[in-house]
Amino acid sequence: MLFKALQIDNTRQLNLFAKKTGIALKRLQYYNDAHKMPSGTDLEIILKETGLSEIQLMLATGCLNQALKSLLSENAAHISRLLSPVEKKISSQKDMKPVFKTDLGQLYQGDCLDLLRGIENDGVDLIFADPPFNLNKLYPSKINDNLKTSPYLSWCEDWAFECTRVLKPGGSLFIWNLPKWNLHMAEFLNSMLTFRHWISVDIKYSLPIRGRLYPSHYSLLYYCKGEKPDTFKPDRLPMGICPRCHGDLKDYGGYKDKMNPNGVNISDVWLDIPPVRHAKYKKRNGSNELSVKLLDRIIEMASKEGDLVFDPFGGSGTTYAVSELKNRRWLGVEIGPVEGIINRFQNIDEDRLNLEQIRKDINCLIPEKHYQKRLDQGLWTPESFRN
Ligand SMILES: C[S@@+](CC[C@H](N)C(=O)[O-])C[C@H]1O[C@@H](n2cnc3c(N)ncnc32)[C@H](O)[C@@H]1O
CATH class of the missing domain: 3.40.50.150 (Vaccinia Virus protein VP39)
Structure with a gap:
């Protein structure tokens, strides 16, 4: 997700970005593969380097916080108009027969x-x-x-x-x-x-x-x-x-x-x-x-x-x-x-x-397999307390 947001398509571009920003390759790879929003200094550097806003990066990586979710919900009609051409196509239903x-x-x-x-x-x-x-x-x-x-x-x-x-x-x-x-x-x-x-x-x-x-x-x-x-x-x-x-x-x-x-x-x-x-x-x-x-x-x-x-x-x-x-x-x-x-x-x-x-062995305090053994040893059972 992160690489898509940063328009990194291949290893050469990734190496270049890592070199330019000073962010370790391994960390960039982790953000991307583990689907994480960078934070702290890494985030600051990425925003500065790309010119993206924090909201843009959150949207692009799909890592949304509550404030952004509220914003999306307040603007639902507008956003759905923007997104309608890319809405998921549901594959047509297949006729299945039981086996x-x-x-x-x-x-x-x-x-x-x-x-x-x-x-x-x-x-x-x-x-x-x-x-x-x-x-x-x-x-x-x-x-x-x-x-x-x-x-x-x-x-x-x-x-x-x-x-x-x-x-x-x-x-x-x-x-x-x-x-x-x-x-x-x-x-x-x-x-x-x-x-x-x-x-x-x-x-x-x-x-x-x-x-x-x-x-x-x-x-x-x-x-x-x-x-x-x-x-x-x-x-x-x-x-x-x-x-x-x-x-x-x-x-x-x-x-x-x-x-x-x-x-x-x-x-x-x-x-x-x-x-x-x-x-x-x-x-x-x-x-x-x-x-x-x-x-x-x-x-x-x-x-x-x-x-x-x-x-x-x-x-x-x-x-x-x-x-x-x-x-x-x-x-x-x-x-x-x-x-x-x-x-x-x-x-x-x-x-x-x-x-x-x-x-x-359930819905009882003492299963049958233990009951007699406990009685034989003088251990308590629920009945011990009945007068
Ligand atoms: C973790 S196992 C389920 C085991 C099952 N609970 C049991 O006790 O035997 C997951 C099963 O889902 C099947 N599976 C994976 N993708 C599937 C899909 N799209 N539709 C139906 N079955 C799928 C796999 O072949 C596998 O047998």
Whole structure:
């Protein structure tokens, strides 16, 4: 973005600009690639050298502050007249046919944007999106997962905009991504939807990196359309119990008798979502498969039986399988191979068993597997306080 604003088209021009301004090449490259507005002395030098105003540079780099946003909004009619010739051309809607169906759901193969553009307004109750993270991963679909920041975010805005359009008033939208991308998505969604939560899901997602904190959580954005969601029924979780000795992991002091026997409230930090690494649970080769537990929690919290759930990035089909098992209608699309998803449905009893096990251990303070063991050891249970 910065190079475009400075009319730098090639390395020779870049070297020249760096030499003239004394700004290190590396820093100029960073401003451009990371989509940042220069500040301090660099900004002063750039403005002086180019004759641009600060507002011009902000507009050209797309780094707008609140004051500029207000100015744009005050002059919306005039600006939109100026911009109308370059407004985005929406590609025409493609006629897509489902490649797989159940009584509750339909799966399509293709680009989610093509499918989305054919979906009517305000019809979906819950959307969960787990897009590629632009980490240069090799997906079975061979999509380009190594875009520059600006085209990646612009693509994310396109599908998030469409998701917002098809979401019912009162419906909920969840987006799973790295914190660095969800920061941008939150800013984009804030202008259309109501922010509910930034949920931190504790899963280590890469090896420790020198000079950085160990990346240890994914971001799960939770928005709703309109003032509040039609459905908000979070499960309750068991208290922390040591899997070996079955004792309390936390000291509840004098509050034990006040604890809800149905479990503790779910917070916005989720520590109990397992990564899908074990071959037994993996539905396709490679990574990027989310756990049934995560989708169960989201679908349970923000939809009811019969509701329509949409996931624009099928992958191994976790959202669709969990929706099916929980009696939600579902709509799915995957740009790459879909055989893995179809096979998953052929063996859906595996997911059913997994889901049953997951649900057995929630909505109670002490799961069955610990209960008797605690009694045997004379440890407290909610019943200890009943007269
Ligand atoms: C991170 S994975 C989703 C994993 C999924 N949540 C699961 O649990 O298995 C992202 C998926 O989106 C697919 N994808 C990428 N671009 C797409 C597009 N434009 N339309 C539809 N699917 C797309 C990729 O092929 C990949 O399978």
